[in-house]
Amino acid sequence: MSIKTVLIDDEPKAIAILKNKIERFCPDLEIVATIEKPSMAFDIINELQPQLVFIDIAMPGMSGFDVLEQFKNPQFEIIFATAFDQYALDAIKQCAIGYLVKPVDNEDLVEAVINATTNIEKKNAFLKNKQLLENISQENFQKKKIVIPSTDGLEFVEVKTITHCEGVDGYTKIHFLDQKPILSSHSIGHFKKLLTHPDFCHIHKSYVINTMHITKYLNDGYVVLEGNIAVPVARAKRAEFLARFRS
Known part of the structure; x- marks a missing residue:
């Protein structure tokens, strides 16, 4: 052969x-x-x-x-x-x-x-x-860097360091593993589009989480991220959220 x-x-x-x-x-x-x-x-x-x-x-x-x-x-x-x-x-x-x-x-x-x-x-x-x-x-x-407009200018951050994004009054607070959150002038909708990837899950109208940092799911509808941060999962999204991990 x-x-x-x-x-x-x-x-x-x-x-x-x-x-x-x-x-x-x-x-x-x-x-x-x-x-x-x-x-x-x-x-x-x-x-x-x-x-x-x-x-x-x-x-x-x-x-x-x-x-x-x-x-x-x-x-x-x-x-x-x-x-x-x-x-x-x-x-x-x-x-x-x-x-x-x-x-x-x-x-x-x-x-x-x-x-x-x-x-x-x-x-x-x-x-x-x-x-x-x-x-x-x-x-x-996860290794990519994204650009986040903030009150101080532009922040260049690695995707893998993001634990979750939180919509706050038309702005977005981006939370990280080992640094203070960044407040971006963009709405949460912007980050839902930017972080369209299987690693990120839109669990609530105000939250996008990095599934790589999940530590547990609580029966009352909260997901716990590294750092012991509890984030709510919308009732309408719970079945879909749990199904992705059971499959």
């Missing part, structure tokens, strides 16, 4: 080393392209239709994740290469996607290729890749 393979890494030396190892230890792989500019990867992969793609994660301009997010339904098997990114490894492991830690060990390479070959034969790359992209999207959203 000959497996069409593409290597993507911004470092020519890293590509040369990996290519040599593949030729020595993985004879079933046919390297049809090596790509040093991640911006070119989408077009080349679409043209060549490889079954297996080795891709570096930390690349300037576009990360390996950025490259993959260009594909609506990536059908090829993926083996990541990374030097240290623990977050990346966590996202990958959750989907049983292959990965190699640099410098690449020969035995690890062979094992990753055997697993990839099995997955190719089972044709189950699509489901794993879909889950991976969902994981990446969720993590990336």
Whole structure:
């Protein structure tokens, strides 16, 4: 079985080393392209239709994740290469996607290729890749910064630090884990639109919460966030709110 393979890494030396190892230890792989500019990867992969793609994660301009997010339904098997990114490894492991830690060990390479070959034969790359992209999207959203107009100017804050937003007399008070709240001139409606993501839940006409900071739900209709902050859940929204966690 000959497996069409593409290597993507911004470092020519890293590509040369990996290519040599593949030729020595993985004879079933046919390297049809090596790509040093991640911006070119989408077009080349679409043209060549490889079954297996080795891709570096930390690349300037576009990360390996950025490259993959260009594909609506990536059908090829993926083996990541990374030097240290623990977050990346966590996202990958959750989907049983292959990965190699640099410098690449020969035995690890062979094992990753055997697993990839099995997955190719089972044709189950699509489901794993879909889950991976969902994981990446969720993590990336929490890492984003948003701009909040305040009485002092503009505040740049990381989404993951927000516990909840509270509508107050046409303004919005944004609450955080480890800093004082910020009072924004925008209404709560603005933040409901800005924070349209599965991690955020509009539990009340006056509240939007970051579900990553929930610690408990009380039977009298309150959700408790980190810092022991109780926030009301509107009666009409309780069934929907509870259903998302029971599913």
